[in-house]
Amino acid sequence: MRTLKYAILGLLNRRSMTGYDLMKDFNLDLVNFWYARHSQIYPELKKLTDEGLITYETIIQGERMEKKLYSITQQGQKDFAAWILEKDLLEPTPKDIFRLKTYFIEAMELDQMIDHFEYQLEQREEKLKKLKNTMDHHPFTKGWVKIGTTKYGDYIVLKGAVMREQTYIQWLKECIEEMQCGILKK
Amino acid sequence: MRTLKYAILGLLNRRSMTGYDLMKDFNLDLVNFWYARHSQIYPELKKLTDEGLITYETIIQGERMEKKLYSITQQGQKDFAAWILEKDLLEPTPKDIFRLKTYFIEAMELDQMIDHFEYQLEQREEKLKKLKNTMDHHPFTKGWVKIGTTKYGDYIVLKGAVMREQTYIQWLKECIEEMQCGILKK
DNA sequence: GTATACATGTAAAAAGTTACATGATTTT
DNA sequence: AAAATCATGTAACTTTTTACATGTATAC
Numbered sequence: 001m002r003t004l005k006y007a008i009l010g011l012l013n014r015r016s017m018t019g020y021d022l023m024k025d026f027n028l029d030l031v032n033f034w035y036a037r038h039s040q041i042y043p044e045l046k047k048l049t050d051e052g053l054i055t056y057e058t059i060i061q062g063e064r065m066e067k068k069l070y071s072i073t074q075q076g077q078k079d080f081a082a083w084i085l086e087k088d089l090l091e092p093t094p095k096d097i098f099r100l101k102t103y104f105i106e107a108m109e110l111d112q113m114i115d116h117f118e119y120q121l122e123q124r125e126e127k128l129k130k131l132k133n134t135m136d137h138h139p140f141t142k143g144w145v146k147i148g149t150t151k152y153g154d155y156i157v158l159k160g161a162v163m164r165e166q167t168y169i170q171w172l173k174e175c176i177e178e179m180q181c182g183i184l185k186k
Numbered sequence: 187m188r189t190l191k192y193a194i195l196g197l198l199n200r201r202s203m204t205g206y207d208l209m210k211d212f213n214l215d216l217v218n219f220w221y222a223r224h225s226q227i228y229p230e231l232k233k234l235t236d237e238g239l240i241t242y243e244t245i246i247q248g249e250r251m252e253k254k255l256y257s258i259t260q261q262g263q264k265d266f267a268a269w270i271l272e273k274d275l276l277e278p279t280p281k282d283i284f285r286l287k288t289y290f291i292e293a294m295e296l297d298q299m300i301d302h303f304e305y306q307l308e309q310r311e312e313k314l315k316k317l318k319n320t321m322d323h324h325p326f327t328k329g330w331v332k333i334g335t336t337k338y339g340d341y342i343v344l345k346g347a348v349m350r351e352q353t354y355i356q357w358l359k360e361c362i363e364e365m366q367c368g369i370l371k372k
Numbered sequence: 373g374t375a376t377a378c379a380t381g382t383a384a385a386a387a388g389t390t391a392c393a394t395g396a397t398t399t400t
Numbered sequence: 401a402a403a404a405t406c407a408t409g410t411a412a413c414t415t416t417t418t419a420c421a422t423g424t425a426t427a428c
Contacts, residue, residue, distance in 0.1 A: 010290040020407050033285035042409055065396045084293050090309045094280030099219035104196040105339035107270050123276045147368040153291035160357045167353040171346045182333040206379050228381055251424045
């Protein structure tokens with residue numbers, strides 16, 4: 001479906017940037033719903049250039065370091081606009097190794113199960129803390145942003161990420177509690 | 187990480203079955219956290235057989251239809267047991283095209299945004315209805331299953347899937363409401 | 373008899389990860 | 401001077417998807 005293509009076009013539609021900048025965006029803002037390594041980004045940029053959807057301008061940083069500043073073309077904008085308006089059917093449920101292991105929980109002892117859940121809980125709580133911190137510093141939270149601006153999209157996906165994480169944590173906690181009752185009954 | 191390998195071993199650790207049976211399991215029970223097409227399953231079964239982790243027995247169904255009944259070996263059980271006890275670091279957040287499009291929401295008009303959200307909401311509500319139905323018919327819900335049995339894992343991941351879907355829906359609804367306020371202000 | 377489900381595979385392509393490879397600039 | 405960050409690429413491999421390919425058994 002070439003989703004990476006549209007993710008890149010969408011970012012370049014906001015502002016021109018280098019492959020390195022794109023990489024940073026994927027690993028910061030977008031990491032909660034899309035990501036890509038630089039080894040995937042650079043070849044894709046080449047491909048999009050060949051297809052005429054983006055162009056670049058070579059810039060010299062400092063004495064001699066070259067970097068390529070990519071911009072979206074008119075054709076790229078058209079292509080992106082068509083994609084974003086497409087109505088999608090539900091995607092398959094995302095894969096989740098933790099849930100897979102949980103499905104096979106009969107292969108663990110009760111105390112191992114609880115360990116397994118508590119380790120996951122620790123990590124998820126750490127992640128939620130970071131997400132909430134990002135959210136608290138977001139301009140929309142502070143009442144500075146209006147619907148329809150660039151930052152509005154950033155804000156609602158962030159809010160969605162917080163809610164998703166909170167629910168995961170709630171699930172973990174409820175399971176732990178239930179399993180601890182199992183121990184007490186022993 | 188060969189997750190498909192362990193998913194197959196885990197299923198065969200419960201009971202012997204054919205590649206076709208595995209495929210059905212992936213598309214029914216496991217679909218909420220893992221899945222694979224038959225074109226991925228059959229080659230993997232061959233590989234696991236070569237590795238000595240599973241074996242098969244050819245069975246004749248009816249007059250001449252051959253099918254292979256796969257079973258886990260001792261080595262396979264050992265391998266699976268080691269995997270399930272491994273402590274995993276958090277996986278990267280799952281990719282989500284809907285959230286990606288939402289991030290780029292500035293490229294849509296307000297009424298298009300709402301359409302986009304309402305279409306997703308419809309589909310998610312349909313999915314939640316099915317999940318809840320499965321849950322209501324689950325033996326654990328009816329109080330028949332104890333912690334530590336095979337069906338307990340099935341139950342808690344199902345419960346997690348329901349919670350995840352409810353949260354997605356709640357997020358969609360809150361966004362729609364917020365956007366509708368944006369329309370009223372016009 | 374016809375449609376659906378059962379049953380098993382392969383080939384080609386796309387998507388994604390890990391490792392290899394190099395060098396400049398800025399911060400400490 | 402060293403470490404961190406900026407900057408760009410390729411190669412090999414794994415994972416996943418889509419399409420091709422074939423035939424049997426069962427339910428209606």
